[in-house]
Amino acid sequence: MTNDTHHGLGEKDQYAVRMEAVYKRYGDFTALTEIDLKVGKGERIVICGPSGSGKSTLIRCINHIEKHDEGLIFVNGIELQHNPKSIDRVRRETGMVFQNFNLFPHMTILENCVLAPMSAHRLSRKDAEDRARALLERVHIADQAQKFPAQLSGGQQQRVAIARALCMQPKVMLFDEPTSALDPEMVKEVLETMKSLVGDGMTMICVTHEMGFAREVADRVVFMDRGRIVEQAPPDQFFTAPQTERARYFLDQIIH
Amino acid sequence: MRFFDPAAFVDYLFNHFLMGGVLVTIGLTLASVAGGLVLGMIIALMRMSQNLALYGFARTYIWFFRGTPLLIQLVVIYTGLPQLGIKLGVINSALIGLILHEASYLAEIIRSGFMSVPQGQREAAWALSVPRRTIFWRVTLPQAFRLMIPPFGNSVNSLLKATSLASVISVEEIMRRSDMLMQEHFQILEVYAAAAVYYLLLVSVWDLIQQRLESHFGRSLDRNAKSTPAKRR
Ligand SMILES: Nc1ncnc2c1ncn2[C@@H]1O[C@H](COP(=O)(O)OP(=O)(O)OP(=O)(O)O)[C@@H](O)[C@H]1O
Numbered sequence: 001m002t003n004d005t006h007h008g009l010g011e012k013d014q015y016a017v018r019m020e021a022v023y024k025r026y027g028d029f030t031a032l033t034e035i036d037l038k039v040g041k042g043e044r045i046v047i048c049g050p051s052g053s054g055k056s057t058l059i060r061c062i063n064h065i066e067k068h069d070e071g072l073i074f075v076n077g078i079e080l081q082h083n084p085k086s087i088d089r090v091r092r093e094t095g096m097v098f099q100n101f102n103l104f105p106h107m108t109i110l111e112n113c114v115l116a117p118m119s120a121h122r123l124s125r126k127d128a129e130d131r132a133r134a135l136l137e138r139v140h141i142a143d144q145a146q147k148f149p150a151q152l153s154g155g156q157q158q159r160v161a162i163a164r165a166l167c168m169q170p171k172v173m174l175f176d177e178p179t180s181a182l183d184p185e186m187v188k189e190v191l192e193t194m195k196s197l198v199g200d201g202m203t204m205i206c207v208t209h210e211m212g213f214a215r216e217v218a219d220r221v222v223f224m225d226r227g228r229i230v231e232q233a234p235p236d237q238f239f240t241a242p243q244t245e246r247a248r249y250f251l252d253q254i255i256h
Numbered sequence: 257m258r259f260f261d262p263a264a265f266v267d268y269l270f271n272h273f274l275m276g277g278v279l280v281t282i283g284l285t286l287a288s289v290a291g292g293l294v295l296g297m298i299i300a301l302m303r304m305s306q307n308l309a310l311y312g313f314a315r316t317y318i319w320f321f322r323g324t325p326l327l328i329q330l331v332v333i334y335t336g337l338p339q340l341g342i343k344l345g346v347i348n349s350a351l352i353g354l355i356l357h358e359a360s361y362l363a364e365i366i367r368s369g370f371m372s373v374p375q376g377q378r379e380a381a382w383a384l385s386v387p388r389r390t391i392f393w394r395v396t397l398p399q400a401f402r403l404m405i406p407p408f409g410n411s412v413n414s415l416l417k418a419t420s421l422a423s424v425i426s427v428e429e430i431m432r433r434s435d436m437l438m439q440e441h442f443q444i445l446e447v448y449a450a451a452a453v454y455y456l457l458l459v460s461v462w463d464l465i466q467q468r469l470e471s472h473f474g475r476s477l478d479r480n481a482k483s484t485p486a487k488r489r
């Protein structure tokens with residue numbers, strides 16, 4: 001590490017996401033403490049941990065939905081600084097999927113998908129719609145394009161949210177508990193959609209407690225507790241032989 | 257003198273002089289709503305601004321115009337401004353008073369509409385790199401607008417009747433013309449009953465419009481709504 005600490009080396013950074021000594025505070029409360037996380041290009045990370053451990057905060061700092069207080073964050077070599085230009089550059093590299101979908105309720109599915117490409121990528125309506133239809137096709141929902149979000153099931157809405165994010169052609173996808181708000185029978189269709197991204201070599205950081213998904217898809221599990229990363233390991237190792245007491249306790253809780 | 261003369265009442269209902277007043281009331285209301293919306297929007301944006309001066313101005317404005325009677329505001333504008341050399345005429349004085357007053361209410365309605373849009377909507381738009389302006393016009397404003405319609409409807413209803421206060425500075429709307437008719441024939445109940453019927457009619461028409469607005473802007477939330485036809489293909 002020479003002169004690249006304070007200025008990203010652009011395309012030369014071998015990591016899709018690099019966090020160094022990141023802190024996040026809410027008033028007196030420290031939500032993230034000394035976060036160091038390196039995510040390689042094409043790597044798939046699952047973040048888990050007890051409620052309130054800072055998983056959402058961590059993932060939301062990566063695209064500056066939350067503003068980190070200390071430390072460095074790089075996305076594909078672009079340093080995330082607290083100015084609109086830097087924030088915009090980083091957000092163009094990342095896509096995010098939320099627990100509550102956050103589709104725009106007053107727009108049709110197709111409008112939801114073309115808004116950002118037309119306004120941020122300056123695509124023509126035709127090009128944006130072609131791109132959107134192709135991605136809606138991919139998540140098996142093209143026939144619903146003219147409906148409003150409220151007319152779709154939760155699973156369908158979340159698949160639309162994934163397609164909408166993909167319309168901006170992100171390099172890194174961030175998922176914050178994408179299946180937690182869904183009825184059990186809809187969890188599978190959303191997880192299948194997420195798995196289908198793996199083939200494209202998409203970098204994925206996913207907060208989830210779906211351990212089956214983690215075992216099948218993740219390269220690495222990151223376990224958090226009280227605002228710190230406590231343990232990181234490949235899924236086999238993490239699930240069968242967790243190294244820390246806290247991880248063992250956590251796994252006991254969610255398995256029963 | 258009879259207690260209530262139905263024939264006279266019906267006469268007043270179709271009295272052209274009074275109907276002219278109805279047109280003035282409608283005009284005052286529409287112009288005040290339009291002006292109030294523009295000014296109210298500006299005040300609401302100031303009220304939501306991080307800039308302390310803008311915020312302070314908006315707070316003071318709202319505090320003052322919601323805290324003093326419209327009647328006093330109208331009289332002060334009508335008699336006070338000419339002393340500063342500003343001559344406006346009755347209609348303009350009334351419009352200024354009504355707009356300043358209405359804006360203070362609409363500003364709070366607009367602000368609460370914006371605050372009721374879930375934060376997740378903005379976050380989703382940020383995450384998609386949607387430009388700030390587009391977020392305002394395409395994401396927050398339409399959703400805030402839907403939430404604003406019911407309180408906005410109420411406010412217009414109040415305003416419609418509050419225009420009657422402009423009679424005090426001699427604007428010839430429904431109330432003023434009723435007064436004039438009353439002083440001619442002293443058929444107090446008959447004249448004012450006719451005037452009340454006009455207000456009822458106007459308010460009812462507005463109720464209908466409000467219902468249409470509500471269902472129009474609420475249609476996307478209706479699970480059983482028909483899909484919109486494909487546009488511009
Ligand atoms: N806006 C905020 N203001 C104050 N405290 C906050 C805020 N957001 C989060 N926190 C606190 O920060 C801590 C971490 O929150 P975070 O949402 O990241 O947890 P999490 O691991 O995602 O939990 P969950 O599994 O419940 O989603 C929690 O203790 C929470 O109360």
Ligand SMILES: [Mg+2]
Nearest residue numbers: 055056057177
């Ligand atoms: Mg969370």
